[in-house]
Amino acid sequence: ISVIGNRKPIGLCGSGLVDAVAQMLEAGIIDDSGRLLEADECTDISDSVRERLITGPDGQEFILATKSESGHGKAISLKESDIRHLQLAKGSIHAAIRSLVSNAGADVNDLSEIMLAGALGSYIGVESAVRIGLIPNIGVDKVTSIGNAAGAGARLALLCEKEHSLARQLAASAEHLELAVSSEYQMELMEQMMFPEK
Secondary structure (H helix, E strand, O other): OOOHHHOOOOOOOHHHHHHHHHHHHHHOOEOOOOOEOOHHHOOOOOHHHHOOEEEEOOEEEEEEEOOOOOOOOOOEEEEHHHHHHHHHHHHHHHHHHHHHHHHOOOOHHHOOOEEEEHHHHHHOOHHHHHHHOOOOOOOHHHEEEEEOHHHHHHHHHHHOHHHHHHHHHHHHHOOOOOHHHOHHHHHHHHHHOOOOOO
C-alpha cells in the first residue's frame, strides 16, 4: 500500500478503492459479480493474503491494513458492501458513457480519446479504471487525465473573449439527455454493474 505523504494509512480514498478492487479482481479474491470470496475458496493466493480474508459482523471483509500497519491502531478493511457501492457508481458512469455515445449515433469503439477530469480523474489508475469497468476499454494510451477542467475552462472563458464566445456556443448547442428515464441507460446500468472478466 502506498500512502499520500508516505505515512501509515488511516483510510481509503476513491482512487485507492478503484486500485484495491482491481487488484483483488486480478488475484481472484472478488468474482465478476462483485462477491468477496471466503478464504477457503481462494486456492491460488498466498497464505499471507488469504489470512486477510475474514468474516466480520457485516459479512466478508478483506483487511487492507492491519491494526499495526494502520496509522490509528484500527484495521482498515474493504467490505462487500463497499464493493457493491463501487459497482453501482462505476456501473452508472460506464452506462452513462455508453448511452451518450449511442445517442450520438456511435459506438464506444469509435471513441478516439477519454479525458478524465477532476480530483478523482487526476489520481485514478487508468489500468485499474479499465479493469473494474469504470470506463470503456479503448486502450490505456487513449485515456488522458486533464485535472481541473471546469476551473481551467472558467478561467479561459473569463480571460478570453474568443473562448467565452465558444463556451456560450457550446452551451447553446448542448443537448440534454435525461438518463434517469432512459430505458437504454437502465439496461446498460444492469449490465455494467458486473465486473469485466479477466
